[in-house]
Amino acid sequence: MSNLIKIKDNILPLSVTSEAAMGKTGSWRTFKPVIDYSKCINCYLCWLYCPFSVISKSEDGVVIDYEYCKGCGICADVCPVKAIAFIPER
Amino acid sequence: MGILTLTGNYAVAWAVKRARVQVVAAYPITPQTTIVEKISQMVENGEMNAKLIRVESEHSALAATFGAAIGGARAFTATASHGLLYMHEVLWWTAGARVPVVMAVVTRAIGPPWNIWTDHSDIMDQRDTGWIISMAEDNQEAFDLTLQAFRITEDNDVNLPMIVGLDAFILSHTYAPVDVLEQEDVDKWLPPRKQLYVIDPENRYSMGNIAYPKDYMLMRYDIERAMERAKKIIEKVDREYGEYFGRSYGGLIECYKCSDAKYLVALMGAWAGDAKEAVDKLRENGYNVGVMRVRFIRPLAVEKILEYASGKKGVLVMDRSISFGSAGPLFIEVSSILSMNGKPPAMKGVLAGIGGVDVGYRDIMDIISKFVDEVEERGWFVKRQEWFFSHKR
Known part of the structure; x- marks a missing residue:
């Protein structure tokens, strides 16, 4: 109980934000998006559409953080040049 | 202003x-x-x-x-x-x-x-x-x-x-x-x-x-x-x-001519004004009644309802909505509180004004006087629902 946030004698439904508070959600994946950089045109649509913000921009192009990517497949779907393959996890 | x-x-x-x-x-x-x-x-x-x-x-x-x-x-x-x-x-x-x-x-x-x-x-x-x-x-x-x-x-x-x-x-x-x-x-x-x-x-x-x-x-x-x-x-x-x-309303509950009344009518909202007028007129005709206007349904003034209604001969509750399969919500609340008392008053839940049916002070006079007459004639009773469909006039 000591980790509950209490203000002025009220127990509140709050938690302090931290990375991986809900665990590393990458383990939820059944399909994995894989970028083919030879096709990628750096349009950043995948970066824009990713609902979990696990795609970031880097000097080498967009990068997917597989520790947290849940494998929803939206990036593969929105990619205009079909540079993102969506392959089953083993 | x-x-x-x-x-x-x-x-x-x-x-x-x-x-x-x-x-x-x-x-x-x-x-x-x-x-x-x-x-x-x-x-x-x-x-x-x-x-x-x-x-x-x-x-x-x-x-x-x-x-x-x-x-x-x-x-x-x-x-x-x-x-x-x-x-x-x-x-x-x-x-x-x-x-x-x-x-x-x-x-x-x-x-x-x-x-x-x-x-x-x-x-x-x-x-x-x-x-x-x-x-x-x-x-x-x-x-x-x-x-x-x-x-x-x-x-x-x-x-x-x-x-x-x-x-x-x-x-x-x-x-x-x-x-x-x-x-x-x-x-x-x-x-x-x-x-x-x-x-x-x-x-x-x-x-x-x-x-x-x-x-x-x-x-x-x-x-x-x-x-x-x-x-x-x-x-x-x-x-x-x-x-x-310079204006206050009695907090959780406003009691209008309650202290010396033998009977109370409990209700919420605008028609409480009509109920007060009905009570004034009924008192002229010898009915000893008062209005318990519930201003807050949450939190409910359990202690005040007990205080105001204890020792009364009857409490009439008027609801402008129904909890289907049970009774009017205010009746459910008030009757459960008054049942905590060893000797609860006679109680009736009247359903009226639903869907905007117009209920004026004369209708409320009829509803109250009918309840008072019933208790005086029959003695103690509890009736969970009585539907008042429309005014006669």
């Missing part, structure tokens, strides 16, 4: 302005629309320094209001009927997060069949959400109660949201004189917003994550403790408002 002739809805809008509300998000619905319409006009004219957010639904209206409130803004919304039902889920979020928000509900029947007139089905449907729920009797009270709502919800001991209820058309669209308090006086009485916590870039919390059963139950217990404390705060705020502005 002094006395203005205002509808109930405009009275609420003026109180929102006087409270220096910072964010209003709403979706139009009859008969609420003119509250937010007036506020939007005040914002557009530069009379009111607030952000008005237009949204695509009532669910979003309260979500946006809640979001602004959790970010530290004094926030307000208004709705009615189907709109209130649509935002029902967010009512739970707001109360559960312990965030002060004030919402006006212009009580209106629920379809089908489609109906825009007053009854209390919409507001009664919110009893279990953790919101403080009140009903005004007239336009002046709609103004005063809205101002009081900010003091109540933002009190250190409360931190729960509150509904200010007013009957469709009878108050919402009917003009009456309203004392609109001066801004500088309201500023002295209503302190700047307080709340338990604020979420912003400097205060990074996550709200509403999963809680394990024991923690969840503790938080529920905390809401109930806050509701219990709110009883005292509601009484205190109403008393202090009276000392400051």
